[in-house]
Amino acid sequence: MNITLRQLSYLIALAEERHFGRAAARVHVTQPALSTQIRELEDRLGTALIDRTDRAIRLTPAGQDVLDGARRIMGEVERIENRTRWQQGLSGRLKLGIIPTVAPYLLPVALPRLRMRDVTLDLRLFEAKTERVLDALGDGELDAAVVAIPAGVPGLVEQPLFRDRFLLAASRGSVARLNARGERPVPSNLNPNALLLLDEGHCLADQALDVCGTRREATRVDLRASSLPTLCGMVAAGFGQTLLPEISLAKECAAVPEMDVMPFADPEPHRVIGLVRRDLGGTDAWFTELGDILAAASEQLLGHDAAA
Amino acid sequence: MNITLRQLSYLIALAEERHFGRAAARVHVTQPALSTQIRELEDRLGTALIDRTDRAIRLTPAGQDVLDGARRIMGEVERIENRTRWQQGLSGRLKLGIIPTVAPYLLPVALPRLRMRDVTLDLRLFEAKTERVLDALGDGELDAAVVAIPAGVPGLVEQPLFRDRFLLAASRGSVARLNARGERPVPSNLNPNALLLLDEGHCLADQALDVCGTRREATRVDLRASSLPTLCGMVAAGFGQTLLPEISLAKECAAVPEMDVMPFADPEPHRVIGLVRRDLGGTDAWFTELGDILAAASEQLLGHDAAA
DNA sequence: TGATGTTCATAACCCCAGATTATCAAAACT
DNA sequence: AGTTTTGATAATCTGGGGTTATGAACATCA
Known part of the structure; x- marks a missing residue:
């Protein structure tokens, strides 16, 4: 058998x-798989690379030497991938991560635009909560991702796409009552107990809690939706009120007529949605190109220029 | 799927x-196997690497770029293998090629000596004619080989092991008759038609033809042995005479008592058997160590110091 | 121009490398 | 001693990558 990149990466x-x-988890295999690969590398090279005498894993001198080479090799491999993959702009396969509170609204508008730009583009979408999306991005499983920025992860390049205002959503009656008073609501004045939120892990829920100055424990923990349409349904049924991102309005208001929205008082709370990728030092023409398309889509969707 | 060293080497x-x-043959796979690996590398990178429009294969600019990286990577891999594999001297796995006119005589003496030196040595032997041995060596399938030197192949390092004289072998009667004359035979005076040779491809046959100043066509082409024991049997049966390497004498003379040998007149014809390896610029302690053991074995076998 | 040869791509099938789960053995805590 | 942690080993299954057979495109030649 021959030495492989797999062994070196392990x-x-x-x-x-x-x-x-932990190493096995990092490379997404089980521990025995990693153990055997390391062992095979060792007898391929005829040398112990790992010092197993001690409890703590340590490299032998030979292991350190091989590690250095492995790092150079994997670096060169990555360089190859990045130089070639994108040098001809946005084409070929593109794996894009996107969070659930953006995907169903932005994609129907963005995808036709992408297709218009390049029909040969083979787009693979990955919809998941922010954390999983960023993990996948860090692992190189994704080429880019659409999330709320700043993501607060080092080593990522962020490009703002649009400013996504939060609006208060409630049943028609409640909104009419608020409107009658003639003043726009302030987030921190909302009743936490009537605040409905998305399930844990959705950044939108965290952001809502943030702008309201509330903690999750203060809210109705028995009523958490796993998607915005569900949440809207609950709001319309009079279970409470919530914050909806502007990008979802057109679709959700049409789908749930019993719900109404109204803007908050200035300064209006909002999130910034951005396109992020790993910082690889390569050309980023494809990245800005993709960003431009997505920004244009959001502009069409929000009916105005919401450049962040 | 991920990019692999296999793809890069292809x-x-x-x-x-x-x-x-031809490329497929070079890496010892069939053409479809190589084709698919190249294709997979291409769609992994999302770029054409090979320009197939023309009849002649050519690399695209991207292909050239990847090729450069691939060369660096494979070089680094080889460096890792050579640095680690032999840094602790002669141990671990050793793949050794050896030609058939040396193997059965040298090995019985050399192997115990190797074992004595290091019981952990995992020796894999490959017995084949010179050409195949050198091919395997060049491919990195072998770590070293025992052949007649100079091998005439660039990029190989040669270390002489011993001088192997050729002696005239014939039936007891013929040898007795020659001895009676009181003079030692001269190779170029042998009757080509009575000269028996090994099968084609054995370097010993070429060397015998060389020292006799004869061409193969002049010999009895219907009597070619595929091994020295067979050849000796033919000689003993009175079919002709041949040149035997000194290293084979003890064994063959004992096995075939009806055969006898006598030395040629000075300058005695001979071949030099050497240990060869690829020139990799790494440490060669293991190489000289192995050479020393083999030379000592030959010394024991030939009963004298035959340092070449 | 049709026949033939060369060359790369594709299809169908097969096998082993490498994954998984389950389990063991040894060391390090209670 | 009992429990936990951690790496090694065993048994098993699957997909990547191999092979052979065949197709398609193009060049070459009678």
Whole structure:
């Protein structure tokens, strides 16, 4: 058998985690798989690379030497991938992550625009909560992702796409009553107990809690929706009120007529949706190109220029 | 799927052969296997690497770029293998090629000596004619080989092991008759028609023809042995005479008592057996160590110091 | 111009490398 | 001693990558 990139990448993971189990998790395999690959690398090279005498994993001198080479090799591999993959702009396969509170609204508008730009583009979408999207991005499973920025993860490049205002959503009656008073509501004055939120892990829920100055414990924990349409349904049924991102309005208001929205008082709370990618130092023409298309889509969707 | 070293090595072969079939042969796979790997590399990178429009294979600019990276990577891989594999001297797995006119005589003496030196050594032997041995060596399938030197192949390092004299072998009667004359035979005076040789491809046959100043066509082409024991049997049965390497004498003379040998007149014809390896610029302690053991074995076998 | 040969791509099938789950053994805590 | 943690080993299954057979495109030649 021959030495493989797989073995080298496992070695790197092991050297950095100093633990077989964690290293295995990092490269998304089970611990025995990693163990055997390391062992095979060792007898291929005829040398022990890992010092197993001690409890703590440590590299032998030879192991350190191989590790250095492995790092150079994997770096060169990554360089190859990045130089070639995108040098001809936005084409080929593109794996894009996107959060659930944006995807169903932005994509129907953005996808036709992408298709218009390049019919050969093979787009693979990955819809998941922010954390999983960013993990996948960090692992190189995704080429880029649409999330709320700043993501607060080092090593990522962020490009703002649009400013997404939050609006108060409630039943028609409640909104009419508020309107009658003639003043626009203030987020921090909302009754936490009547505030409906998305399930845990959705950044929108965190952002809503943030702008309201509330903690999750103060809210109705028995009523958490796993998607915005569900949440809107609950709001319309009079279970409470919530914050809706502007990007969802057209679709949700049409789908749930018993719900109404109204803007908050200035300064209006909002989130910024951006396109992020790993910082690889390569050309980023494709990245800005993709960003432009998505921004244009949001502009069409929001009916105005919401450049963040 | 991920990019692999296999794909990169296939790309290098293809770039150098400029031909799918030949490149496939070079890496010891069939043409479809190489084709699919190249294709997979291409769609992994999202770019055409090979310009197939023309009849002649050519790399696209991207292909050239990837090729450069691939070369760096494979170089680094090889460096890793050579640095680690032998840094602790002669141990671990050792793949050794050896020609058939040396193997059965040298090995029985050399193997115990190797084992004595290091019981952990996992020795894999490959017995084949010179050409195949050198091919395997060049491919990196072998770590070293025992052949007649100079091998005439660039990029190989040669270390002489011993001087192997050729002696005239014939039936007891013939040898007795020659001895009676009181003079030692001269190779170029042998009757080509009575000269028995090994099958084609054995370097010993070429060397015998060389020292006799004869061409193969002049010999009895209907009597070619595929091994020295067979050849000795033919000689003993009175079919003709041949040249035997000194290293084979003890064994063959004992096995075939009806055969006898006598030395040639000075300057005695001979071949030099050497240990060869690829020139990799790494440490060669293991190489000289192995050479020393083999030379000592030959010394024991030939009963004298035959340092070449 | 049709026949033939060369060359790369594709299809169908097969096998082993490498994954998984389950389990063990040894060391490090209670 | 009992429990937990961690890496190694065993048994098993699957997909990547191999092979052979065949197709399609193009060049070459009678």
